[in-house]
Amino acid sequence: xxxxxxxxxxxxxxxxxxxxxxxxxxxxxxxxxxxxxxxxxxxxxxxxxxxxxxxxxxxxxxxxxxxxxxxxxxxxxxxxxxxxxxxxxxxxxxxxxxxxxxxxxxxxxxxxxxxxxxxxxxxxxxxxxxxxxxxxxxxxxxxxxxxxxxxxxxxxxxxxxxxxxxxxxxxxxxxxxxxxxxxxxxxxxxxxxxxxxxxxxxxxxxxxxxxxxxxxxxxxxxxxxxxxxxxxxxxxxxxxxxxxxxxxxxxxxxxxxxxxxxxxxxxxxxxxxxxxxxxx
Amino acid sequence: xxxxxxxxxxxxxxxxxxxxxxxxxxxxxxxxxxxxxxxxxxxxxxxxxxxxxxxxxxxxxxxxxxxxxxxxxxxxxxxxxxxxxxxxxxxxxxxxxxxxxxxxxxxxxxxxxxxxxxxxxxxxxxxxxxxxxxxxxxxxxxxxxxxxxxxxxxx
Numbered sequence: 001x002x003x004x005x006x007x008x009x010x011x012x013x014x015x016x017x018x019x020x021x022x023x024x025x026x027x028x029x030x031x032x033x034x035x036x037x038x039x040x041x042x043x044x045x046x047x048x049x050x051x052x053x054x055x056x057x058x059x060x061x062x063x064x065x066x067x068x069x070x071x072x073x074x075x076x077x078x079x080x081x082x083x084x085x086x087x088x089x090x091x092x093x094x095x096x097x098x099x100x101x102x103x104x105x106x107x108x109x110x111x112x113x114x115x116x117x118x119x120x121x122x123x124x125x126x127x128x129x130x131x132x133x134x135x136x137x138x139x140x141x142x143x144x145x146x147x148x149x150x151x152x153x154x155x156x157x158x159x160x161x162x163x164x165x166x167x168x169x170x171x172x173x174x175x176x177x178x179x180x181x182x183x184x185x186x187x188x189x190x191x192x193x194x195x196x197x198x199x200x201x202x203x204x205x206x207x208x209x210x211x212x213x214x215x216x217x218x219x220x221x222x223x224x225x226x227x228x229x230x231x232x233x234x235x236x237x238x239x240x241x242x243x244x245x246x247x248x249x250x251x252x253x254x255x256x257x258x259x260x261x262x263x264x265x266x267x268x269x270x271x272x273x274x275x276x277x278x279x280x
Numbered sequence: 281x282x283x284x285x286x287x288x289x290x291x292x293x294x295x296x297x298x299x300x301x302x303x304x305x306x307x308x309x310x311x312x313x314x315x316x317x318x319x320x321x322x323x324x325x326x327x328x329x330x331x332x333x334x335x336x337x338x339x340x341x342x343x344x345x346x347x348x349x350x351x352x353x354x355x356x357x358x359x360x361x362x363x364x365x366x367x368x369x370x371x372x373x374x375x376x377x378x379x380x381x382x383x384x385x386x387x388x389x390x391x392x393x394x395x396x397x398x399x400x401x402x403x404x405x406x407x408x409x410x411x412x413x414x415x416x417x418x419x420x421x422x423x424x425x426x427x428x429x430x431x432x433x434x435x
Contacts, residue, residue, distance in 0.1 A: 122429035152429040179424050181351045186379055189339065189354045191420045198356070213428035 013246075015054040015097025016041075018073060020090050026158040030078040030123065031088040032066065038095060043073055046105035047130035048237060048265045051075070052245045054097030055086035062242040062260070063087075065101065066126035068133045073098065076126035076158060102245040103264050106131040107235060111207035112141040117199060117229075119220045120149045121192050121212025125158055127237050127264075128211050132166075139171055146173035146199045150192025150216070153178050154185045173200060192216060196223040203228030211237045218275065221268050234268035284309050287385060291332045292358050293409050301402045308391035312384050320361070320376040327364035327372045328389045333357055336382035341375040353417070354379065363410055365389030 017038040024032045037043075045051070045065040053075060054060040061083045067074025079085040090096055108131050116135055120128050135145055147166065151157045157176065167174040175195045177188040188195070192212070206229050210217045217236045224234055240252040240259045247261030255274040257263065285306035288294050294302065312331070314320060320331065320338065331338075335357045341349040352374070355361050361384070364372050370389065396403030 152427070156429065177354075179427075179429070182348055185351065187354075188337075188356075189351045191423050193423075194420060198358075215423065215426055216428045219423055 013099070015052070015060070015099050017095045018098045020092050020094045020096065021072065023090070023092055026076060027078075027156050029080070029088075030076060030158055032074060032076045032126075032158075033087070033090065033096075034067070035073040035075065035096065035098065037073075043098070043101055045069065045073060045101040045130075047108060047134055048105040048127065049101040049103045050127075050242075050264065051098050051100030051102065052242070053077075053087055054099070055083055055090065056095070056097060058086040059083040060097070060099075060243075061087070062102075062239075062245065064127035064237070064264075066129050069130050070133075076123070076129075078123045099245055102242075102260055104262070106209055106237075106265055107207065108134045111135075112138070114142065114205040114207060115144040115201040116142055116146070117196070117201050117206055117208040117224065118145075118147045119192060119196065119208060119210040119212070119217075119224075120147070121216040121220070122151055122156065123158070124211030124213075124216075124237075125149055128209055129159065129162075131209055136166075136169075136172065143205070144173070144201045145171070146175070146201055148175050148177075148192060148195040148199060150177045150179070150195070150212075152180075154181050154187070175199065191219070193219040193223040196220060196227060204230075206233060208234045209236075210234065214238075214275070221272075231269035231272070232267055235265055236268060236271060237264045238266055238271070239264065284311065284385065287311070287334070288332070291334075291360075291385070293332070293360050293413065297402075297405055301399075301405060304395050304399065304402055305387065305392065305406075308388045308395065309385050312382075312386045314378040314382040314384070316378055316381050318378045318382070320378065320382075321372045322375050323372055325372050327362065327370045329386050330360065330362035330365050330389060331384040331386050333359050333361055334383045334385065336384075337379040338382060339377045339379050341377060343375070349375065349377075360410075360413055363414060365393075366407075366410065 018035040019038055020033050021036045022034040026032055047069055050062045050064045052060050053063045063075045063077055066076040077084050077087050079088040118128050166172050177190050177195055181189050208224050208229055210220050221234050238259050242252040242260040243249045245260050247258040252259040285302040288302045338355045338361055339351045340353040341351050344350050
């Protein structure tokens with residue numbers, strides 16, 4: 001299992017004020033916020049970790065870090081409810097509360113020397129972007145690297161300009177698909193697990209990272225297993241109702257594990273008995 | 281230049297067919313090319329052919345009033361396009377359009393059905409391969425029916 005990294009007690013218990021530095025629209029309902037600490041003390045956030053983001057007077061939600069680990073705190077948020085809508089509405093200069101970082105990280109260092117397949121569905125790409133930044137920073141340490149990304153429609157794709165830049169690099173396979181499309185989309189239409197069939201990687205020497213809706217992760221993991229990737233080399237990031245972030249409240253319990261404390265990144269062979277248990 | 285039965289050996293779906301079966305199939309096949317934007321077939325037209333796409337990308341579209349042509353699937357090199365030739369009334373259910381220049385092998389459906397009738401072994405092998413493709417596409421369609429990227433628990 002990936003390494004657990006917990007926030008310092010001060011940052012874990014009380015929200016620290018962070019100011020919205022920039023706010024960029026990704027899609028009709030998704031925004032990327034770049035945040036800076038009001039007191040000047042930044043956070044050391046690792047790829048895969050999340051923070052609890054507090055919109056004062058509205059509420060708090062767990063949001064994965066989506067930026068460069070060597071850069072400022074960046075979150076990409078989809079407005080799906082009252083709290084996330086309030087966060088997406090926060091304009092430049094607005095102050096949000098941040099607790100964390102919480103959770104473990106993607107095993108990027110452990111994947112060095114082999115191939116890496118990154119599979120993202122919908123709003124699952126933001127939690128994987130920090131890992132991609134790390135991989136691309138030390139690209140020579142890896143062999144084939146593939147990013148396979150699926151969304152509902154072309155209008156729901158996030159980081160579109162960055163996807164084009166990554167595609168233009170030539171050392172990263174970037175395959176994008178959508179569930180349905182109208183003109184002028186000229187790309188692939190189909191489900192993201194189908195992209196796994198055509199991707200170039202050596203299954204015996206591959207580490208895979210998957211984030212997306214749980215069903216999409218199950219199908220994607222199965223497609224990777226079908227190609228021969230060992231279950232111990234497939235990692236997924238789980239999402240549950242995380243509230244305290246430090247393993248006290250129990251809201252994010254999944255069987256014997258607390259996702260905020262032991263996850264959110266899990267090895268597939270560890271996770272699959274919990275995912276398939278009907279009582280959980 | 282490769283003979284058609286040699287070309288067919290490279291089609292993933294036909295792997296495992298005997299050389300004799302490939303020769304039988306090649307007797308019903310021709311190599312074809314479509315320019316980008318060409319329409320391979322239209323919904324409602326007679327389905328008397330299927331294609332083994334060797335190179336390029338094809339969009340399967342359905343016309344939806346007020347939305348226009350909605351692409352529901354794209355198929356690429358190594359995939360097979362069309363199964364409406366297998367069963368009456370032999371009519372296409374979707375439009376197929378070349379997103380890029382296409383190189384493909386086209387099979388005459390009536391010719392192939394006749395050979396399958398005469399050679400049940402070929403018929404079984406071909407039908408089981410088409411069934412596999414249909415099941416796979418059915419599974420992917422079921423996954424899309426779940427609309428997994430829709431709004432879940434709101435926070």
